[in-house]
Amino acid sequence: MFHQMRQACFGFLGFLALIAGSSAWAAERPNVIIILADDMGWGDPGCYNSESKIPTPNVDRLAAQGMRFTDAHAPTAVCTPTRYSLLTGRYCWRTRQKKIVLTPYAMPLIDRDRTTLPELFKQHGYATAAFGKWHLGIEWQRNDGTHTAPDDQRVPDRVINLAEPFLDGPCDHGFDVYFGVDVPNYPPYCFLENDRVVGPVPDQFKPATNVSTPGRGQEDWRFDRILPAVRERGLGYIRNHAAKNKETPFFLYLSLTAPHIPIVPNRPFRGMTKATLYGDFVAQIDSLVGDVLTALDETGLAENTIVVFASDNGSPERNGQDGAGPFGSCISDSGHRPNGPWRGRKADIHEGGHRVPLIVRWPDNVRPASVSQELICLIDVYATLAAVLRHPLAHDMAEDSFNMLPVLLEKEMPGPVRQSLVLHSDQGMFAIRVGPWKLIRGQGTGSFFTNDVIEPDAPEGQLYHLADDPAEQKNLYRDRPDLVEGLSKMLDEQIRVGRTRPE
Template identity: 40%
Template sequence: MAPGLKILSFLLISFSSIHLANASTPNVVYVLADDLGWGDLSCNNEDSKIKTPHLDRIALQGMRFTDAHSGSGVCTPTRYGIITGRYSWRTRLKRGVLGGSSTHLIDTNRYTVGDLLQDKGYHTAMIGKWHLGWDFHFLEGTPSDRFDLKNGEVIDYSKPVLNGPDAIGFDYYYGHCGSLDMAPYVYVENGRVTAPPNRVTVNADYKGFWREGPTASDFAHEGVTPNFIERGIQYIENRAKTGGPFFLYLPLPSPHTPILPIEKFKGRSGTNYYGDFVQQVDWHMGQIMDALEENGVAENTIFIFTSDNGCSPRAVFDELDAVGHKPGGIYRGNKADAYEAGHRVPFIVHWPAGLKAGKVSDTTICLTDLFATIADITKAKIPSNAAEDSVSFLRALKGEQVQVREGTVHHSINGSFAIRKGDWKLLLCPGSGGWSSPTPAETKKMDLPPIQLFNLAKDPSEKNNVFKQNKDKVRELYSLLSSYVANGRSTPGPKQKNEGGTPFDPAGFAKLKAELGI
């Protein structure tokens, strides 16, 4: 072979090798909105009165999943599932969420998606709302798991914050511990409070609500979301210059309370402040995509946008109804519920190098599935005691019309369970299990059966409880949930342990259970 051809051949082989290596190590940017409803995006809901042009464009350039679900109807459990690939009800947290000063929920010995990507040579970062607990230095005798931290005297803010994201797979983190309505209102960067509280603030307004608590000099509630976005953009710019694959987990505190759109978005949506805040989030997503494109990394970056659960009543549904907007679209319920609108969430993937543009998938996926999907893409091996509830949906990303999950477990704020398999969904509660009617308190005064069964293909709005006509299906789904709980996992592999007991039978179910032969 001529010398020139040898050089050309070498360059082509080298380029091909680099391309293949990059294809198996794409950057990952995972944006988690807070309390954003499935029907709030105009690409999901043609009747949406809130226009989301940036997310609509991203969906057209990528893939939109219409049957995506969070692991829970509320914040903390969903976030646990994203990072660990495991349902949160397997931990000490059997209901509700953590407070703003709660201790860490994720065991530091647990293998996370951050650990997996670090092992594959990624730089990993968390910028935003953590809400999985970390360990402030509390004064002796002071309880830490609390929502009523009204002053800053019980925490020594000069001491390191332990067992945060840096202990479970993140090289860098900057964020706030809980929801933006939970004190203390301080930023923590790599285990250090950036500025100690110097005042106490509170907002009693229904939409703009935040609890009374110590607030740092560098912390202004209305500026938190823009701050996280700016820092996320800076991170992208820095990693693009440095080179090497990166993972940015960017959980936003919006449009959760306090609902505080910045000035340029007030009144823009034509709905209310919540709609304005959603439009601000949409605009921020345009900024993130611009940063990826301007820094030359958009082509081989997996950009994912989703939400931790459905829309909260704090959005003021009466105001939204008045203009014809339904945050849950056709689905029943809202945040906190076992009904669909509590956990069916928007899910958009943009990855020019890895998927065809303009695709829509009805594959059922869960937010716990990030772990297994990323492992599949990067060809990483998952330990047998990790990601117990994570299933790869890479085949769906590649365009296959396929159902990858055997079943999906849903969980409400009061600890009620539901399980979905195919078109069928069994709720082990007489009502919503959450905040929409009938609430757990309301069901105590009503004569309702303790379980509900819906065929979502025929009844997506969950109006007709058909358990009496489909007892075999009740038995099938109940048995499947029982096995998932007993085995400590819902995927193939050795049996694992849950922390503490995990009862899932609703009150008053014993008699019906016997009649069903369960």
């Protein structure tokens, strides 16, 4: 299978032929905007789920003007690993982060010598910007003048010197400018800009709540200010760039903090949907997407801008009560199913944990209202955009990222671009997809957040045929030992060799 995977992918000569024969994107290099929602489910947008109780006219408009992927996945069912993979093209479990997410004040996860996606764009003369959630680690200065170290575990909030600039943040990994928060429910509770805290040094201790961990923050800090501030910075960047620097293309990463907890939709959106406060927060995301599209139209940038919309993992399906609510409460309270028909939720190894919305709009190149059933992962964004830049990938770049440009341009191909995909839960459980088959290496959901009930005689793993059993209800693990053996060997090999993209 691994040999077939290598044969199915385009070599460099084939890649050159592809771009030479395409409907050629503009001689001007296209701008690129990635809008990444946080904890938004596959079943939230109306273009994915006709029974959604959340109006999403702007995400639906994006789908009507571009390509919607129905079999798209986050590489891991929680946020830090997905963000790492998106910006590096590499599975996060190949790093020190083998499960869950980075804790407050954790050291940077991206190595300094690894070429990130924004660094790749900068090599091609792009301006780069990131606004919103980071959650990939920052090297903070301590009060004694030393810095946090890679082996630090849960650095005490009190030892961090928030008055000093930090190191190894977004601007050290390819972004010209950054504004946002590390994590909305982690300290420090303040905005960060480029390499330092914005405004007064956070000196108020904030106790733990049902939506946030304890730590220092600014006295007047409010969670409901975050998303509007990210929106304002993103729209301002687009308009200012068009007015002052239009000849230079840009790469903009809008890393939203919604509908992640704290679930705090602003007043104009409260009660807008019939899907609890969670649905209202998703509606606020949709409004932001609409504002971005309008800004592109009004500045004349829309025709030469690629817009990518996705979510970092599945939804935890909370109702937003007191900023959070129990897992699954959105369904029980409103009947809305954030993850659509798929089993499981955020953090799970089952489809609801990692199957996500993914939409790409690229005028005059991607056919409007097109739908792809190609198996694709957010990790593939890297290689695909490298192909747009006509940048061949070196051996040590984006080792797990596949070029999906042929799919976007609807070119005839001898077979799927991606023959297999490795998936991962928050507790480190592995799965592998090959065609309709999905092998899960373990029992239950693989999630810290779900109370598994495992039958005493349950098999040691799970095997599902998703075409026949999309809800993952019929475990064929004992019925098809041949497939279990073959897929297990393939998974072992892809973990062992350190890469899945053919050279």
